[in-house]
Amino acid sequence: MHRALEGLSPTVEWETFWIIRAEVEDAGGTLPCTDDPRHTSDDPRERAEAAEVCAFCPALTACSAAALSSGEDHYVWGGVDLSPRRRKATADPDAA
Ligand code: SF4
Numbered sequence: 001m002h003r004a005l006e007g008l009s010p011t012v013e014w015e016t017f018w019i020i021r022a023e024v025e026d027a028g029g030t031l032p033c034t035d036d037p038r039h040t041s042d043d044p045r046e047r048a049e050a051a052e053v054c055a056f057c058p059a060l061t062a063c064s065a066a067a068l069s070s071g072e073d074h075y076v077w078g079g080v081d082l083s084p085r086r087r088k089a090t091a092d093p094d095a096a
Pocket of ligand 1: 031032033034039053054057058059060061063064076077078079
């Protein structure tokens, strides 16, 4: 499992995500990011690869909505590398 999923604050969107995840696991499957460290890699190239993996995820839409609902600003969620959002938010305002 995407290691950043632990400890997230609950939202309706996350509840929907967890339901889909449970359905996948009940059917004997796993989400594509399960045990894939690229989703939380510090290497942007690995995160780009991870984002491509998300295209095959049955929870893609729910994952994206959940990540946005809780303001995730790093790592890959729903096929998007959100790390650039963090870099912009923490960038030196005098650097522009
Ligand atoms: S969309 Fe990507 S990050 Fe989200 S659960 Fe699926 S594989 Fe994991």
